[in-house]
Amino acid sequence: MNTSHKNAELVLDQLRGVLPDTSLITDAAGLKPYETDGLTAIRELPWLVVLPTTEHQVVEVVNICRQHQVPIIARGAGTGLSGGARPHKHGVVLGLSKMNQILHVDEVNSVARVQPGVRNLAITEAAKQFGLYYAPDPSSQIACSIGGNVAENAGGVHCLKYGLTVHNVLGVRVVTSDGEVLEIGGAVYDRPGLDLLALLCGSEGMLGIVTEVTVALLPQPQQKSVILVGFDEVTQAGAAVADIIAAGIIPAGMEMMDKRAVEAAEQFAHAGYPLDAAAILIIELDGSDTEVAALTRQVSEILRSAGASHIECADDEHTQARLWKGRKSAFPAVGRLSPDYLCMDGTIPRARLAEVLTRIDELSSEFNLAVANVFHAADGNLHPLILFDANVDGQTEQAMAMGARILEVCVEMGGTVTGEHGVGVEKLDTMCVQFNAAELEQFFAIKRAMDSVDILNPGKGIPTLTRCGELGGMHVHGGHLPFPEIERF
Amino acid sequence: MSGDQTAELAAAVASAVAENRPLFIAGHGSKKAWQPELQAEPLDLATHTGVIDYQPTELVVTTRGGTPLSELNQVLAEQGQQLASEPPLLGAAAKQGTVGGAVASGFSGPARPWGGSLRDAVLGVELLNGKGEVLRFGGQVMKNVAGYDVSRLQAGAWGSLGAMLNISLRVQPIAAATQTMKLDLDAEQANALAREMAQKHLPLTATCWVNGSYYLRLSGHADTVTQGLKPLSGQLIDADAAAVFWQAIRDQQHEFFATAQAKPLWRVVTPPAAPLPDFTGEFLLEWQGGLRWLRHDNTDVVRDYALKVGGWCWAVGQLQPIDVAQARLMQRLKHAFDPTDIFVSTLDFSSAN
Ligand SMILES: Cc1cc2nc3c(=O)[nH]c(=O)nc-3n(C[C@H](O)[C@H](O)[C@H](O)COP(=O)(O)OP(=O)(O)OC[C@H]3O[C@@H](n4cnc5c(N)ncnc54)[C@H](O)[C@@H]3O)c2cc1C
Numbered sequence: 001m002n003t004s005h006k007n008a009e010l011v012l013d014q015l016r017g018v019l020p021d022t023s024l025i026t027d028a029a030g031l032k033p034y035e036t037d038g039l040t041a042i043r044e045l046p047w048l049v050v051l052p053t054t055e056h057q058v059v060e061v062v063n064i065c066r067q068h069q070v071p072i073i074a075r076g077a078g079t080g081l082s083g084g085a086r087p088h089k090h091g092v093v094l095g096l097s098k099m100n101q102i103l104h105v106d107e108v109n110s111v112a113r114v115q116p117g118v119r120n121l122a123i124t125e126a127a128k129q130f131g132l133y134y135a136p137d138p139s140s141q142i143a144c145s146i147g148g149n150v151a152e153n154a155g156g157v158h159c160l161k162y163g164l165t166v167h168n169v170l171g172v173r174v175v176t177s178d179g180e181v182l183e184i185g186g187a188v189y190d191r192p193g194l195d196l197l198a199l200l201c202g203s204e205g206m207l208g209i210v211t212e213v214t215v216a217l218l219p220q221p222q223q224k225s226v227i228l229v230g231f232d233e234v235t236q237a238g239a240a241v242a243d244i245i246a247a248g249i250i251p252a253g254m255e256m257m258d259k260r261a262v263e264a265a266e267q268f269a270h271a272g273y274p275l276d277a278a279a280i281l282i283i284e285l286d287g288s289d290t291e292v293a294a295l296t297r298q299v300s301e302i303l304r305s306a307g308a309s310h311i312e313c314a315d316d317e318h319t320q321a322r323l324w325k326g327r328k329s330a331f332p333a334v335g336r337l338s339p340d341y342l343c344m345d346g347t348i349p350r351a352r353l354a355e356v357l358t359r360i361d362e363l364s365s366e367f368n369l370a371v372a373n374v375f376h377a378a379d380g381n382l383h384p385l386i387l388f389d390a391n392v393d394g395q396t397e398q399a400m401a402m403g404a405r406i407l408e409v410c411v412e413m414g415g416t417v418t419g420e421h422g423v424g425v426e427k428l429d430t431m432c433v434q435f436n437a438a439e440l441e442q443f444f445a446i447k448r449a450m451d452s453v454d455i456l457n458p459g460k461g462i463p464t465l466t467r468c469g470e471l472g473g474m475h476v477h478g479g480h481l482p483f484p485e486i487e488r489f
Numbered sequence: 490m491s492g493d494q495t496a497e498l499a500a501a502v503a504s505a506v507a508e509n510r511p512l513f514i515a516g517h518g519s520k521k522a523w524q525p526e527l528q529a530e531p532l533d534l535a536t537h538t539g540v541i542d543y544q545p546t547e548l549v550v551t552t553r554g555g556t557p558l559s560e561l562n563q564v565l566a567e568q569g570q571q572l573a574s575e576p577p578l579l580g581a582a583a584k585q586g587t588v589g590g591a592v593a594s595g596f597s598g599p600a601r602p603w604g605g606s607l608r609d610a611v612l613g614v615e616l617l618n619g620k621g622e623v624l625r626f627g628g629q630v631m632k633n634v635a636g637y638d639v640s641r642l643q644a645g646a647w648g649s650l651g652a653m654l655n656i657s658l659r660v661q662p663i664a665a666a667t668q669t670m671k672l673d674l675d676a677e678q679a680n681a682l683a684r685e686m687a688q689k690h691l692p693l694t695a696t697c698w699v700n701g702s703y704y705l706r707l708s709g710h711a712d713t714v715t716q717g718l719k720p721l722s723g724q725l726i727d728a729d730a731a732a733v734f735w736q737a738i739r740d741q742q743h744e745f746f747a748t749a750q751a752k753p754l755w756r757v758v759t760p761p762a763a764p765l766p767d768f769t770g771e772f773l774l775e776w777q778g779g780l781r782w783l784r785h786d787n788t789d790v791v792r793d794y795a796l797k798v799g800g801w802c803w804a805v806g807q808l809q810p811i812d813v814a815q816a817r818l819m820q821r822l823k824h825a826f827d828p829t830d831i832f833v834s835t836l837d838f839s840s841a842n
Contacts, residue, residue, distance in 0.1 A: 443826070
């Protein structure tokens, strides 16, 4: 245990007073699993981990931490990819994994009230008996928590049609850094006053601790069809995506993978992807029986005109699951190609896809690091996976620097540095490219308004002006970060 | 005078701050009935107009804040697209609201439960805050979690945080087919049918119960719409008449909303399946039961009802009711954008109850 905290013993005593022994972890072995989230390149042991079982305990922990200025890092399942739940060595990790009850599935109002530690997929499993489901489905859905989804405004492969977390959450209970419990919204379509719910979605544990979530549930689609398409050119695939939308069709899902990602996924999942294609699309259509049949015909025609070299339509559940399996396991599959990989998360206007891919290729040669590309093509969200080996001296830094360059390209194209994974600690530097000083200061003003004592996940999400200043607008040349002595994580 | 007024507007805010003259952000004034009288000078956004960028295949449109909403609707319709939330056009012809005013009020039309709210469609804003700074948040892409979601925070803020100079909105293709059916049902029966339909695959895009009739609008693929209507035994409404009806509901022009009525008009938002009020009074139901317009002159009765069923209520022309703890936080947020209270708005966080 790190005892350098000023009032360490006192804080510990107070926490022992409000938490059962089983909810307090202080030993190094117990702390170890909390040293990192999904961004495993960055590790740090926390001072303490607390695992409250009730909202009241959360309030008590917050009150104690506020009194002693101890940072609180909320943590769901720790699958975040930007280091949002990265611990603070003098801080408390507030894990919500023990608050994992589905409180009520209200099928008549089509909502569910759940605790923050409930896994994303568990909501759909609980709603299934009523023919309902929870729409946002991040690829991590078997593991990630709904509290973490709210904090990151998580997306999934169906979000162009069915929305992100912010579109599917109707209410939250949240503990502020003042120790106050706010009940915002509920099973209702809007709320009075400023939209605190919108502000909390994607706030990365920096504005409040989510202790309960009311989500909207949708009826399961009657019929689905999945189309696997191969193209000889990546640009053709990009154009096909635009053609489908121009025809007034919003597919339930539309994903793209490049050759390297396809090869990796195929080895791993045996999904039957065409290995000779430069890019593939996986398109899901849903609706009534006749609608799906008609849409499948219409989309296939569009794909043929767009020059598709391979089209496979699946209307049975088994084949559909196979076609999706490759995409859903793309990350671990790429993970087997290389000792380490870094997953980027830029979003661009779809029309710029070909240009961005060319630039990524150029960067890949410049840095001599391979990239596999996986995209949420429907909404322009790119996940270039940079392959590297952390055991080779300097490669982690090279990969990070290359990732930053890719994100700069996204901003240059009118996009953003993060579509769904959040800023965390990973993208603090690239935030300097996207926002100017006044905009960053506006973010800090919001943070001060919501957390005047700056104890909730301090130092994450928004880079300080000093940091941006020292990075000189974050232009990294030849892979060498300026001011290497500045802590970047 | 029209087009880009960014420089003039920023200068106007700067001088108002310097001279401590409060402003209210004025568009067409189409939502006046909803606002208590504001004691401030107008900051005129209505001349700051124009559709700046529209890429139908990107499903994104960017307009200046003062662009008439009717004009935006027209531009989108020409490309077979629309705002999925059907925000209302209030007030009199030619001054039925700006895009900025639509977002600031946060009102959504009959399609809200299925198409999402107008807030949901907000992707980015350029904001003139209370310090006279022009700041950009969000963008023109579908997904963006860089920094706090300042863009969506403007929806329903009634201009309390600043003026939206530019707004990027997500748009949606207009459905291939739309049909409206009218069923003769009392309100209880309508509410029961709504509950039943909620778990089915009907491509509903609007419901409205008024005066003993339940109107259902289905939109989508032609076959799906026809199939969806099959099990229902009602009367199909002619397409033109249906369009007029839904527009009247959307724009609060239906006779139910007529201002000549003596009793105050309440907007009550409840869980969709909540029981109907047991007090007598006139009402109109939308959003599959989730929005209930009431005519009632006893504030306590309406408020008790809304709270009891887990909803909230707001009388036209009154202050929105905001929970005290939340109001305190909202006040601090307002000051984060507007430290000297230069923007006066209909949201009152200090006297909130
Ligand atoms: C293989 C893989 C695939 C992924 N695919 C996707 C994808 O398709 N789409 C997508 O959006 N993301 C994806 N992710 C990223 C990640 O799963 C999401 O960001 C998820 O929402 C994180 O949830 P979590 O419970 O693991 O949160 P954590 O990682 O524990 O925390 C994430 C952030 O949320 C905060 N937080 C957590 N719980 C709370 C709470 N109760 N109150 C306040 N703040 C809280 C933390 O402080 C931290 O800042 C993927 C990750 C992996 C590893």
